[in-house]
Amino acid sequence: MAVPILKQSHYLIATIQAALTDADLVELRDALVARVGKFRSRGVIVDVTALDVLDSFASRTLRDIACMIRLRGAETVIVGIQPEVAFTMVQMGITLEDVPTVLDLEEGLAHLERKSRH
Amino acid sequence: MSKIKVEACVSVASDTDIVNARRQGRALADHIGFSSSEATLIATAISELARNIVHYARDGEILVGMVNGDSCPGISITARDSGPGIPELKRVMLEGFSTSGGMGLGLPGVRRIMDEFNIESQVGKGTTVTAIKWKR
Numbered sequence: 001m002a003v004p005i006l007k008q009s010h011y012l013i014a015t016i017q018a019a020l021t022d023a024d025l026v027e028l029r030d031a032l033v034a035r036v037g038k039f040r041s042r043g044v045i046v047d048v049t050a051l052d053v054l055d056s057f058a059s060r061t062l063r064d065i066a067c068m069i070r071l072r073g074a075e076t077v078i079v080g081i082q083p084e085v086a087f088t089m090v091q092m093g094i095t096l097e098d099v100p101t102v103l104d105l106e107e108g109l110a111h112l113e114r115k116s117r118h
Numbered sequence: 119m120s121k122i123k124v125e126a127c128v129s130v131a132s133d134t135d136i137v138n139a140r141r142q143g144r145a146l147a148d149h150i151g152f153s154s155s156e157a158t159l160i161a162t163a164i165s166e167l168a169r170n171i172v173h174y175a176r177d178g179e180i181l182v183g184m185v186n187g188d189s190c191p192g193i194s195i196t197a198r199d200s201g202p203g204i205p206e207l208k209r210v211m212l213e214g215f216s217t218s219g220g221m222g223l224g225l226p227g228v229r230r231i232m233d234e235f236n237i238e239s240q241v242g243k244g245t246t247v248t249a250i251k252w253k254r
Contacts (some may be wrong), residue, residue, distance in 0.1 A: 021133040022169070050179070052158060053140055055165040056223045084158035091159060092227035093213065 003028045005035060010042040011112055013105070025061040042114050043112035044069050047105055049080030059094045064113045066099040075115045077101070081106040122194045124183040128168075130197075131177035136168040139180040146182050147193055152253055158195055159231045160251055166224040167197035167247055175201020175244065185250060192252040193235070200244040207239055 002024040006013045008057065012035055014028060032044055046062065055063075066076035078101045081089075089095070102111050125146050128139040143164040147157035164180060171178040178199025205230045209215045213226045225247075229235040232249035239245040 019137050021132050021137055050142070053161050053165055055162050055169070057165075057169060058228065084155045087155045088158045088231070090161045091231045092162065093223055093230065106142065 001027065001031060001048045003031075005031060007035075007039050007041070010040075011045060011109070011114065012036060012039065012041045012043070013045045013047065015047040017048075018060070019052065022057055022061075025058055029061055029065045029068065032065055032073060035076050036069055036072050042074050042116045044074060044076045045082050045105065045112065046076065047076050047108070048085075049063040049079060049082065049104070052091060053115065054081065054094070056092070056094055060088065061098060063096055063099055066096075075100075075112060077108045077111045079104055086110070122181075122183040122185045122196075124181050126182050128180045128182075129177070130168045130171045130180055133169075133172060134174060136165055139168045139182075140164040143180075143182045143193070143195065146184070147251075150184060150191055150193055151180075152193070152251070156251065158196070163228045163232055163249060163251075164195055164197075165247075166228050167195065170224060170245075170247075171197060171199045171201070174204075175199035177242075187252055190252050190254055192250050194248065194250045195232075196246065196248045198244065199241040203243055203245055204237075204239040205241050205243040207237065210239070230239055 003016050005015050069076045086093050122198045127173045128142055140161040144157050144161040147160045167182055177251050181196040184193045204210050210227055236248045236249040
């Protein structure tokens with residue numbers, strides 16, 4: 001597994017540590033969707049701080065992850081999109097649609113706490 | 119168009135090659151003196167073009183090089199393959215059109231973020247995309 005997934009209380013935290021291949025991204029998607037059931041998690045944080053490129057395939061896979069996790073009954077939040085990556089996504093017209101994004105891990109946990117209280 | 123001095127040629131046949139191609143492109147962009155944001159644009163453009171090669175043609179190559187414009191240097195990206203070619207070239211360049219279930223943002227997105235963009239494709243013979251970003 002290219003991306004370690006940590007379980008922290010009711011949440012799963014996947015921290016991407018280096019550039020990922022398309023196959024790594026798909027593997028991450030499948031692992032998260034399986035583990036959210038195994039650990040009965042209420043939320044998933046995907047930390048993309050270390051990603052220097054978020055192209056159309058990576059963006060689509062992140063959207064798929066959020067959508068599949070939602071179908072499993074949990075929430076996903078993407079954290080750590082770098083300024084250069086945000087710039088490129090806007091220039092290219094790539095969006096994450098309704099997938100929530102926040103600044104960093106701390107904000108990600110706060111976001112999931114707020115979500116699970118409602 | 120000015121003469122391109124090819125600095126790196128990356129064979130592209132798998133998704134690890136996509137990562138390698140964009141890494142080499144970013145290294146050259148940094149070397150030419152592009153800003154970090156522009157280097158990210160360039161790396162992302164290479165990623166899209168390399169993925170198209172793997173997805174549609176199975177293999178091909180990405181060439182990155184330096185090019186001298188009238189008043190500034192630039193980086194050129196050439197993606198070429200001997201794959202099936204694109205029969206519906208006009209539609210492929212429209213945003214939202216995809217034959218692979220993707221978002222259809224790849225080629226139009228690359229055209230939008232690069233300063234110059236040219237695509238030549240012959241059905242049954244292959245496709246060559248050339249794109250340039252000038253360092254202003």
